[in-house]
Every structure is written in structure tokens, then in C-alpha cells.
Amino acid sequence: MKDKSFAQEACASVILSTNLRCTGMGLIMVKVNVLKNGIKVVTEELSYLRTVSFGVWIRVGSAKENKENNGISHMIEHMLFKGTKSKSAKEIADIIASIGDDVNAFTSKEQTCYYGTTITESLPILVELVADMLCNSLLSEEDLRKEKRVIYEEIDMYEDSADDMVHEILQQNVFKDHPLGYIISGYKKNVRSFKRRQLIDFMEKHYVAENIVISVAGNFSENELMNQLERCFGGIRGTNPKALNSLTLLKKKKEELLLAPYEEKYQQKQDEIPSYHTCFCHRHKDNEQLHINLAYPSIPLGSDESVVFAVVNSMLGGSNNSRLFQRIREELSLVYSIYTYGSSFEKAGLFHLDITVNPQQAFRVLRETKLVMDEFLATPITIEELDTHKAQVKTEFILGSESAKSRMNSNAKSVLVRGYVKTLDEVIEELNRLSAEDINRFANKVWGDSSASLCVIGAESGVSFRALKKEYQNLFLKSTNTKA
Known part of the structure; x- marks a missing residue:
């Protein structure tokens, strides 16, 4: 100091x-x-x-x-x-x-x-x-x-x-x-x-x-x-600037009065906690392959579960030794690209699964993907698998903190979201404490208890979007939610 x-x-x-x-x-x-x-x-x-x-x-x-x-x-x-x-x-x-x-x-x-x-x-x-x-x-x-x-x-x-x-x-x-x-x-x-x-x-x-x-x-x-x-x-003002001159002030007040209902409507939208709407959506595009993206509701930015999210992501589809990559690509040779990732915002988050696949293999890939995800929830996680992915995530955290640019980015996001900076040592300590039960509990919360949404882009000549929607509903919708 x-x-x-x-x-x-x-x-x-x-x-x-x-x-x-x-x-x-x-x-x-x-x-x-x-x-x-x-x-x-x-x-x-x-x-x-x-x-x-x-x-x-x-x-x-x-x-x-x-x-x-x-x-x-x-x-x-x-x-x-x-x-x-x-x-x-x-x-x-x-x-x-x-x-x-x-x-x-x-x-x-x-x-x-x-x-x-x-x-x-x-x-x-x-x-x-x-x-x-x-x-x-x-x-x-x-x-x-x-x-x-x-x-x-x-x-x-x-x-x-x-x-x-x-x-x-x-x-x-x-x-x-x-x-x-x-x-x-x-x-x-x-x-x-x-x-x-x-x-x-x-x-x-x-x-x-x-x-x-x-x-x-x-x-x-x-x-x-x-x-x-x-x-x-230092000259950048806050939200309560000093009084404007009277003519400008009157003009702005008039504009504010006219726009008030409109502005209030959208301000309310921005301040709301976003709701997750289960959906199936598609768009025709003349591609050789189908691009499929599934999403489950997940954690917001700054969540206390960010570390367990990183390990679950690594285990399911975020790395070459993940279960989805090993099963769908390496063992079955059904796809070139399959991976998971997260999108986190201040008040919401999504857990994504991205697949690029030949239309003729799409139905089988969705079924095999669901099998892998179900096995993840049903089969006990071994200490060896957990330790491998914890070490992998730890290495990624440390490598990601070695450059000035990465530190600048990480510190800024932390202050924007939390108001303070969580140190790398604190993050690693959280990582070291994770158990197989923590992993299973989080996975069940994300895709064990929720319905997925799915979007597909590709040529309608290569696949029936109606049939694909039915397959998606059978595999990824919970019985309490069948409207997607």
C-alpha cells in the first residue's frame, strides 16, 4: 500500500x-x-x-x-x-x-x-x-x-x-x-x-x-x-451529473416524459432474471453437415459453483479425453466435432453441447449422446478419472493466468461481477476439495433434473426436422415438459 x-x-x-x-x-x-x-x-x-x-x-x-x-x-x-x-x-x-x-x-x-x-x-x-x-x-x-x-x-x-x-x-x-x-x-x-x-x-x-x-x-x-x-x-461523470442549463434540462425532461412508458418497459426487461424457455428450433442452410447445439440451464457468472462446472465440463465433453469425445468420435467414429462449453451471464447461464454431424448419423449421435450423459449420472466416478480432470483443470487455470493479458481480463471480470478478485490460490483450493459426490450432484442438477433445448442448422433435404424434433423430445425432454 x-x-x-x-x-x-x-x-x-x-x-x-x-x-x-x-x-x-x-x-x-x-x-x-x-x-x-x-x-x-x-x-x-x-x-x-x-x-x-x-x-x-x-x-x-x-x-x-x-x-x-x-x-x-x-x-x-x-x-x-x-x-x-x-x-x-x-x-x-x-x-x-x-x-x-x-x-x-x-x-x-x-x-x-x-x-x-x-x-x-x-x-x-x-x-x-x-x-x-x-x-x-x-x-x-x-x-x-x-x-x-x-x-x-x-x-x-x-x-x-x-x-x-x-x-x-x-x-x-x-x-x-x-x-x-x-x-x-x-x-x-x-x-x-x-x-x-x-x-x-x-x-x-x-x-x-x-x-x-x-x-x-x-x-x-x-x-x-x-x-x-x-x-x-476523472472527467467521466457518474449517473447523477451536475444540473444542466435550464433549456437543455427542459428539453431532456420533455423527452423523458414522452419515452417513459417505453423506457420503463425495456428497463424492466433488462432487470428481470431471465427465464429459461425449453425449445426446439431450426434453420435451413445448404450445408453438407448438420450443426446441432443443445443447452441446459446452468450457473451465472461469479457463481460459487464455477470450479465444479469446469471439472464437469472437462469430464463430459470439454477435452479430448472426455466421455463424449472418446465414445462418439474415437470409439464410434460418428463425428469430427463434439464438445461442451458454458455461456455465463450476470443473472443466468447455459451449459452447451455442440455437435457437427452428417445428417444420416444425426439420430444415432443424439441417442449415443444421451446414453453417455445418462451413464455419467448412473455410474460412480472413479478417483482416477476425477483426479485426472482436476489436474487438467488446474493446469488450464494456471496456464490461463500466466500472461498479463489473461490477468487483466480475469481481474476485470471478477471486479465487474463480484466487486473483488478471487485469487488463483483460492480457486485451486476449491478445486482440490472437490469430491465425486460434488461432481455427481452438479451434473444431476444441470442435465439430470432439467430439459434440454436444441437448435439445428442444415439442409432440410438431408434430414427431416420434424422427425429430429420428435427424437429430441423423446430423448431430452422431461415428462413434465413436452411443449418444446
Whole structure:
């Protein structure tokens, strides 16, 4: 912890939490501070590196949108690279290239992130650049018109990918009208309608201090960093800005009055805990193979069961030595690709099973898959199998924490969801305590007690979707839920 003079000089930042973890390189400290305006800053100094990763995470994505503005978070992410009051888009690109060409951004359903990794001496340039993009972007109508065409191409690219679309369509149907079901890019109709004023209004509502976490990991000077963050990001307001001038205030009040029922409706949707809707959905696409995705309701982000989820996922289908991979691909040679994974959000989660298969083998693959899943619940887990997958997950956790970028990402997500950082040692301790009973209990909760939803994309000439739906209902629906 720095001395009192530093706290006064930098920003009188408040240290919310400090975590220590031991590594082969010595003791590593993770701190969570708060700037004067409320922005949380999580830092992890890795002095043995010569690089540093920096990210600004904003709690906004497609799940904070409505049907009319779906895609606007993604549109804003693109537009912030198009020029600021002091830099053209080309100058931004030149600066990015000069510090290593590893600066980018992404939009997810619940977060937007602007991030980069560079050498230690270039961190001030990276910080200033991202701050300028967030605070001073022009968002010009001409740039907006041009960038819409880029996003049309991106939408086409994703729609051409059955792997991506089977996941998206399933989530749309599982979450129904809840914003978690919206696609991140939005549809072309929405993108085409966006105006500059809409982007500005959306940013003013969501790009506020309370929604922002800045994460830094690597080799850097904490004193210099905190001073620069206060200078560059201290002007970002909270949700209760000082009074506007009377004319602007009256105009905004009038707009708020007119939009109130509409806004309240969608705000209520966003704040609801998403319901899981069992469904069967399909889309015709002229592919040689069928793309099938099943999903069960699962855990949200930050759940205390995240570690047991990781082991169950590894055992069932998340690795080459998993039961599904060994049975369906290695023993029966029915597929090239079969794997499980999770999608976790702040208030909901899904456990997915993804299969790519020849249409003629689809029915057998679904039956064999269900057999493997039933055997998982019915057959005692051996100590040898459990220890193998615990060791595998432990290795993945450690390997995933070795780079500055991975630490920056992990720390940011932890603070966004929990408000503090869980150390790697704490996670490994949880992993070591897991028993076969814990695994079986979690598996029963996920697919033993719930009905699956299924989405399939492929050519209708290769398979009867009606027959496939009937097979799905027989295999994956519980007797109490037969409406999918």
C-alpha cells in the first residue's frame, strides 16, 4: 500500500481490497482502487515482465438494449476508432501500430471492452489513446454512414457461419423476449436506422463511472499510472451529473416524459432474471453437415459453483479425453466435432453441447449422446478419472493466468461481477476439495433434473426436422415438459 502523500497527490483513491498470491516469481499483489468519480481500478503488478496489459471494461452490451436499438453497443465500439477531436482514424491506427499493434475492442452481451498490450514504456501512450477515444470521439455522421457498411459485412460473415448462428439462434429462443436473447451485432434494419444522436444518448446513459472498471496487469509504476488515470478518466461523470442549463434540462425532461412508458418497459426487461424457455428450433442452410447445439440451464457468472462446472465440463465433453469425445468420435467414429462449453451471464447461464454431424448419423449421435450423459449420472466416478480432470483443470487455470493479458481480463471480470478478485490460490483450493459426490450432484442438477433445448442448422433435404424434433423430445425432454 502506498503512503498517504501518494493517495493525496494521485486522486485520494480508495483501496477497496488487496489480495496477495504467491508465485514462483514471488509475492504478487492485486489491488482494487476507486478514482474520485467512482471508476474502479484493479491493478496487478508483475514486475518480472517487460509488458503491460490495459483494459477499460464497461458494463454494457446487447443485454442493455431493446428491440429498436439492438446492435447499438457494437456500433459504438466500432465508431470509437473512427477519430477524435485531436486524432483522425489514420492517426489512431498509426499510434496503435507504433506501440505494438495489439489494441482492440469487443462487445459481448453484457460488456464492452477497449484493451491493449504493449511494452511498459508505452503504457502512457496506450492509456491516453483509449481515454481520448472514450471521451472525445467525433462520432460523425459521415463515419457512421461508412461504418454501417462494415458492420453489414460482419453480420453477413456471422450468418454464413453455422457454428456461430446455431449458438445465437438457440439463445434467442431460450431467452425469448429477454435482452439476453438479442444478437450482439443487431440486424441490418436496426443498424441502418442508427443516428449520431442515438449513439451519443446511449453513451451518456451507459458510459458512466459506475459502469466502468479499468484493469491493468504487468510491469508498470502504480504511482504514475494512478496519476494518469485520474487526469485522463476523472472527467467521466457518474449517473447523477451536475444540473444542466435550464433549456437543455427542459428539453431532456420533455423527452423523458414522452419515452417513459417505453423506457420503463425495456428497463424492466433488462432487470428481470431471465427465464429459461425449453425449445426446439431450426434453420435451413445448404450445408453438407448438420450443426446441432443443445443447452441446459446452468450457473451465472461469479457463481460459487464455477470450479465444479469446469471439472464437469472437462469430464463430459470439454477435452479430448472426455466421455463424449472418446465414445462418439474415437470409439464410434460418428463425428469430427463434439464438445461442451458454458455461456455465463450476470443473472443466468447455459451449459452447451455442440455437435457437427452428417445428417444420416444425426439420430444415432443424439441417442449415443444421451446414453453417455445418462451413464455419467448412473455410474460412480472413479478417483482416477476425477483426479485426472482436476489436474487438467488446474493446469488450464494456471496456464490461463500466466500472461498479463489473461490477468487483466480475469481481474476485470471478477471486479465487474463480484466487486473483488478471487485469487488463483483460492480457486485451486476449491478445486482440490472437490469430491465425486460434488461432481455427481452438479451434473444431476444441470442435465439430470432439467430439459434440454436444441437448435439445428442444415439442409432440410438431408434430414427431416420434424422427425429430429420428435427424437429430441423423446430423448431430452422431461415428462413434465413436452411443449418444446
